[in-house]
Amino acid sequence: MNEPLVSNETVSVSFDKGIEEIGKHIIQSSSKIHVEGLRDSSRAFFLTHLAQSISRTVIVLTSNHKIAERLVGDLKYFADFINLEKKICFFPPWEIQPYENISPSLGIMGERLEVLRMCQREEVLLLVVPVQSFMQCVIPRQELDDRTFSVKVGENFEREFLESCLVDNGFVRSSLVEERGHFSVRGDIVDFFPPASDRK
Secondary structure (H helix, E strand, O other), X not given: OEEEOOOOOOOOOOHHHHHHHHHHHHHHOOOEEXXXXXXXXXXXXXHHHHHHHHOOOEXXXXXXXXXXXXXXXXXXXXXXXXXXXXXXXXXXXXXXXXXXXXXXOHHHHHHHHHHHHXXXXXXXXXXXXXXXXXXXXXXXXXXXXXXXXXXXOOOOOOHHHHHHHHHHOOOEEOXXXXXOOEEEEEOOEEEXXXXXXXXX
């Protein structure tokens, strides 16, 4: 059932009141809502206020990668003004065609895993997903749970345990760590470069 929220009776409703009404409808009903008339950055303005109002993750599908990246920039701009505590994230596509017999880049795989991890911890308020990303498989939630562990400054781990975890999760052992997904061991020092990081 579709329920347009733009009608002659609601044109004069204030923006804040409109957001409040839409938020209530989303929480209380499973029916679809059509919001019309939003153009360019007004979409981001609307979405940031809506996400703040309903206090749950909002997933935004876009028709392509370029539109998604532009929307993320607009969302972050408005998020700074209303001090959103949770994050705005972009879920990147693999950037390979289904028939190509190659693996996605480690950087993109790392970005996707990092976004999934943040969603798992309910740290994401707005997630922008191009349709291409939406159609690509992701790791099952339980498997992500089983293969994830946190490392904090000051914690102690057995070197053999850490090595085993890295190998089980696809890291490659090398003599010198220069690329994402590689690790090296020198005595009791384990050096590794996480795929989602810009630097080791």
